[in-house]
Amino acid sequence: MSEKKDNPRAEIDAIDDELLRLLNKRATIALRVGEVKRRNDTSLCDHNREMEVLTRLRRQNSGPLDEQSVTNIFQRIIDECLHVQQSAFHQSAGIDGTETPTKNFSGKERVAFLGERGTFSEEAAKKLLGETCETVPRATFETLFTAIDEGSADYILAPLENSLVGSVHRCHDLLLESSLGIAAEIILPISHFLIGCHGASLES
Template sequence: MVNAATLWKWGCFSTKFSQTKPHVEDEKPSDLPLNLEAGRNTDDDTKIAKFHKDFNLIVEPLSSTDLISSNSDGSKIRIAYKGGPGANSEAAAVKAYPNCETVPWEDFESVFKAVELWLVDKAVVPIENSVSGSVHRNYDLFLGHRLHIVGEVQLIVNHCLLGLPGVRKEELKCVLSHPLVIDQCKIMLNRLDVVKVTTEDTAGAAKIVASNGIRYIGAIASLRQAEIYGLNILSKKIQNDSDNITRFLIVAREPIILGTNKPHKTSIVFTLEEGPGVLFRALSVFSLSDINLSKVTYREPANRPLKIVDDSIKGRTKYFNYFVYIDIEVSMAEPRAQNALRHLQEFCCFLRVLGCYPVDAFQ
């Protein structure tokens, strides 16, 4: 049976381009060739060689050690995102700011810090997917950073099956991608009867396929990543659910000027005093003010006690059993929203407005 160590032994994944060994999602018989050259597409050696020559031109994601400097020349707005070039987060940034300069980072913590330290102007982070649900890590990061939500972007997800030039999808025996992406495309992958291997992100999967040049390995990534890494698109829109949408939040150091001339949404987080029916009474303040709730997320913090950054800048550490994140369909500029939050505060031992921002006109 195939496991991660066996795939590594086969040389399917180059240590030069992958910092951590990929994880095998499921197991298949060990019928893949042991000789790397046996899987290489010799007809396309010229194309692969050209790719390697241009490989260093691809922007690499920055890590937390790069937070000490900035290359901005002030000519355009700089947007941070997690992942590599061509990631859905970058596409969301470009949708919101077509002329922006996108800056990739290795993890969400670095993305938030980059905004906080003035290395970029704003950041785009995923917060929920219509299939996979909420991105809980980013909810937690809002509590530890003094940033504000200033916008949202809804993006249709188009997962594509990618391979080397000249390869047909029926030839694939192993497919790489982010674990959530693999889960969202399982119907197609099960039909192909391939080994499913998880990577840090879709860009990493595309990079592994392109850099190793092995015919039987494919990746699930975006149309843009196919172009960046010189891969062929074997199939488009392979996700299980055609209505696969990811919602992203735009975060900045300062809140935006509020308005009431177009639909707005307000995101808040709070925790309540203990007692029977307290959550019901807390949420009822919005019904009494004729305010609709578009999302309610109950979150137990992974690390307790949890450090909460407040107006004192230093932050405070306190034990909380849970947090409730809600999105309300109203602008904080409206009196009914202000009255509802004043009433809500009577039940809360912690309350923060994360941001008020225009609703994305989904297209």
């Protein structure tokens, strides 16, 4: 047996090296695809194509990874390649992504957010602009991004990334399609609690 076969860690290291090479090759191809989309003025995000890729990989999977694991891994790869495309787009548009611009807020601004009152988005808006800001709920991403043009808000607060699912593709698309720019950024940690009656069980 070879030295790598006798040493599982060395074998894993060699596989990781090859994975890294292939992932960078994939990202390079994604950049070429993104450039074509930019020239054709089409969306960087293609949900139908993503579903095709994930479905094909789940069908080809022979284990021991289960279908959900395969989906999680390749969804993250897709998201990171999309992020590379978006960074290249911003660079070509003269947007410096190395530092998020900041702005001093008075606390009296009107800010539109996605969802109903009491959501994490409204909490993020108040943390960023102050408790005295006026929050304006919007039902969809599309109506969120039109709030300023309609005169309903001075700013919008849009989720661009989620640590569980990666990039929020629709928001990235709408941001690129709009004339809006990023004025500030907030990262909001989120905690959920499972609450029940005393003595209750999950089975009941």
